[in-house]
Amino acid sequence: MKTHVKALVVGGGAVGTSIAYHLAKAGWETMLLERDELTSGSTWHAAGLLPYFNMSYASTHIHDYSIKFYKTLEEETGLNPGFSVVGNLRMAQSRERMDEYMLYATTAENVDVPYEWMSPDQIKERYPLVRTDDLVGAIFHPTDGYINPADVTMAMAKGARQYGAVIERKWQVDGYEWTGDHWDVTVTKMTEKGGNLVPTDEQQVIHAEHVVTATGNHAQRTARLLGIKTPAVPVEHQYIVTEPDPALVEWRKQNGEHPVLRDVDARWYVREERGGWILGPYEDGAPHRFRFDVPDSFRADLFPLNLERIEQEYMDFIHRIPSTEEVGLKDDFNGPICYTPDGNPLLGPAPGLRNMWLAEGFSFGITAAGGAGHYLAQVMTAGEAEIDMASLDPKRYGDWMTSEYAVQKNEETYPFLLKLHWPDEERPAARPLRTAPCYDRMKAHGAQFGQVNGWERPNYFAPKGFDDMAASSFRRGGWWQYAKAEAEAIRSGVGLIDATAFAKHRLTGPGATAFLDWFTTNKLPKVGRINLTYALGPAGTTHAEYTIVRQAENDYYLVSAGGWHAYDEDFLYKAIEDKEPEFGRINEEDVTTQWGVFAIAGPKSRAVLAELINDPNPDTALSNKRFPWLSMRNIELGMVPVKAIRVAYTGELGWELHHPIEMQNHLFDLLMTAGEKHGLKLVGARAQNWLRQEKSYRAFGTELGRDATPLEAGLDRFVDLGKDFHGKAAMEQTGLRFKCVTLLVDGPDDADPWGREAIYLNGERVGRCTSGGYSAHFGESIAMGYVRPDLAESGQALEVKMFDRLWPATVTEDSPYDPRNERIRVDN
Structure with missing residues (x-):
């Protein structure tokens, strides 16, 4: 066995072998360890489906790469991976489901994934075994199908060996230790004993510069060995195999293999299997397994079938394919599949660790394996992938996450896989969890909450008795009218927003200034002032956005996106660790939970604060002269000391009021009382999102990313090319491949863009939307996105794809609302 390698991959399922293949192909000396046999985890009992359908732009790229890659393996390795390209028919029983498909289809177009629309009559004509009288339509993917999981894994393993990778079986990892420049990985030889896999006395230490864990159902054990947390916990997935269906056998004689069918409203899929069918349901009540450990006795094992749990799905299967009513059951499978709370895998650098990479939580491991290996290898070998992988980053769940949270969310996610995926949905499990002190007060005022990084954050405010779950839609949901009123209130009066979920860090010490000057793109602000700035990765793309408040010469208060708290902190901490020897001592402190934040904005915001501020001259304390735009002052509002920052994400006169979180309710009551005569309105995140698009303010995770x-x-204007900063050379070398624009969209009367839509010109796709919504000021839909640089000029006519139609759109000037920022800087 080798004891020194560039990269060590732990786990021999489809994901692990793909990573080993792609790293070896990239020229890295790679070894893969598997504690049992290749494919002995969830891979062996996977149904092998390769569905394109995914609402995530990054995941769609990953699935697309996998499907194309698998088709090349036989020529490269000589092993047939068992890919049956039979197509995938995804049926819809409702108009809402077809709306979902049409929203998905624009994501597919952005990745050049082919699809076809089919009516019920067309389905019946092409696939007469399917009952269609209660269908509205379907989307058909002609280029996907299903594959043999074991065969594709073995083909990738052979390919990895051809590129020089070493694969060792029956070795279990029992310890990881970072030495400062490599990992010492302690491994133990495993052996068979009485049908179980048990450790021997033989151990080795492998020195690896990089380690990738792809340990599937063993993810919790892996996390403990690494001293980190992970929400990857398995859930039972069962499927049944029928005896041959005579009608299917007869149909095949003239037509070839039947496509995969998905009746998602009935929550099942089926595919052919030796003249019969494999039925895979996604039922309610599927339990989690192995919250802490996989028992040593559990190898390529299964759980007992629970037919009662899937009785409704089985009956719906017979309803959809009536020929199966007299077909008997031949076999059944019920095995663990690892899940995460949002259904996306954990793919990328491990939190807090150097050269440690996670590839865990793959509920669609066969579909994603090829692309996961490809794009993770890009990140590891080149510093960045060609797509933004942030939505899959393991650090999207912070240290607040517990095993109980993961269990509740994963059991919720499992049946949601085939439920309607409303773009504005907020799933209820494990909530509320992280709440600001004002949560109950906001709720009493009608707040309808969403969850961001575990925090409860008001999305909008509605009258008593309003049903948020019933308000979701692919068009303008029941909440839309309330968000519109909130946006109008900020434009014409004053609104109050709870922004407590912002991530907040404090940097001090003699090295803080030099570090931040190197770490970020913009000039550093003077004492008492603020700046918006960006931190870049090695490829020159955006890794983080910070509002930097300079409190003293070497004292900085950094505010960043709440949804990316752990990600920003990890990126910041690792950069400090790297540069502290050069710049001097830097003290970094996470103060997120010490400070609550209210954002008050609108033409009357100054008047509200003037009633509360403790100042000898309250009428002038908030004037431009004493408190200019983009500055910070320590003020007192009633009994509350406030770090007031004159900035507003809504594009109106306003302040962020950072306050001791234990005083939040007192401050809330003061603001509500003072604001009553000025018509102060509570405002949620959805209206704020619309307002920031009117100002062309980019958001991290949409317009801003890797x-x-x-x-x-x-x-x-936020990039100082006169100084050196991290990622500058790569940024300049990249040039302008595309440009971010703001669009006003003359769309349907009952819908707005969601930020996933394709952008067209004369029938050619020229870009994609990244954000979308409604502009209360302009009275029409608004969107932001990226287009070819030559199409980024104000006035350029384009089209946006919505509900399978192209709608007129026009590129506006940057910040179409108040482009000269006169309203933000208005004086007393």
């Missing part, structure tokens, strides 16, 4: 530079995002 697939675009700040210059491509149109943020030149």
Whole structure:
């Protein structure tokens, strides 16, 4: 056995072998360890389906790569991976489901995934075994199908060996230790004993510069060995195999193999299997397994079938394919499949650790394996992938996450896989969890909450008795009218927003200034002032956005997106650790939960604060002269000391009021009382999102990410090219592949863009939307996105794809609402 390698991959399922293949192909000396046999985990009992359908742009890229890659394996390795390209028919029983498909289809177009629409009559004509009288239509993917999981894994393993990778079986990892420049990985030889896999006395230490864990159902054990947390916990997935269906056998004689069928409203899939059918349901009540450990006795094992749990799905299967009513059951499978709370895998660098990479939580492991290996290898070998992988980053769940949270959310996620995926849905399990002190007060005022990084954050405010779950839609849901009123209130009066979920860090010490000057793109602010700035990755793309408040010469208060708290902190901490020897001592402190935040904005915001501020001259304390735009002052509102920052994400006169979180309710009551005569309205995140688009304010995770530079995002004014900063050379070398624009969209009367839509010109796709919504000011839909640089000029006519139609759209000037920022800087 080798004891020194560049990369060690732990786990021999489809995901692990793909990673080993792609790393070896990239030229890295790679070894893969498997504690049992290749494919002995969830891979062996997977149904092998390869569905394209996914609402995530990154995941769609990953699935697309996998499907194309698997088709090349036989020529490369000589092993047939068992890919049956039979197509995938995804049926719809409702107009809402077809709306979902049409929203998905624009994501598919952005990745060049082919699809076809089919009516019930067309389905019946092409696939007469399917009952269609209660269908509305379907989307058909002609290029996917299903594959043999074991065969494709073995083909990738052979390919990995051809590129020089070493694969060792029956070795279990029992310890990881970071030495400062490599990992010492302690491994134990395993052996068979009485049908179980048990450790021997033989141990080795492997020195690996990089380690990737792809341990599937063993993810919790892996996390404990690494000293981190993970929400990857398995859930039972069962499927049954029928005896041959004579009608199917007869149909095949003239037509070839039947496509995969998905009746998602009935929550099942089926595919052919030796003249019969494999039925895979996603029922309610599927329990989690192995919250802490997989028992040593559990190898390529299964759980007992629970037919009662899937009785309704089985009856719906017979309803949809009536020929199966007299067909008997031949076999059944009920095995563990690892899940995460949002259904996406954990793919990327491990939190807090150097050169440790996670590839865990793959509920669609066969579909994603090829692409996961490809894009993770890009990140590891080149510093960045060609797509933004942030939505899959393991650090999207912070240390607040517990095993109980993971269990509740994963059991919720499992049946949701085939439920309607409303873009505005907020799933209820494990909530509320993280709440600001004002949560109950906001709730009493009608707050309808969403969850961001575990925090409860008001999305909008509605009258008593309003049903948030029933308000979701692919069009303008029941909440839309309330968000519109909130947006109008900020434009014409004053609104109050709970922004407590912002991530907040404090940097001090003699090295803080030099570090931040190197770490971020913009000039550092003077004492008492603020700046918006960006931190870049090695490819020159945007890794983080910070509002930097300079409190003293070497004292900085950093505010960043609440949804990316753990990600920003990890990126910041690792950069400090790297540069502290060069710049001097830097003290980094996470103060997120110490400070609550209210954002007050609108033409009357100054008047509300003037009633509360303790100042000898309250009428002038908030004036431009004493409190200019983009500055910070320590003020007192009633009994509350407030770090007031004159900035507003809504584009109106306003302040962020950072306050001791234990005083939040007192401050809330003061603001509500003072604001009553000024018509103060509570405002949620959805209205704020619309308002920031009217100002062309880019948001991290949509316009800002690891697939675009700040210059491509149109943020030149926040990039000081006169100084050296991390990622500058790569950013300049990248050039302008595309440009960020704001669009006003003359769309349907009952819908707005969601930020996933394709952008067209004369029938050619020229870009994609990244954000969308409604502009209360302009009275029409608004969107942001990326297009070819030559199409980024104000006035350019384009089209946006919505509900399978192209709607007129026009590129506006940057910040179409108040482009000269006069309202933000208005004086007393």
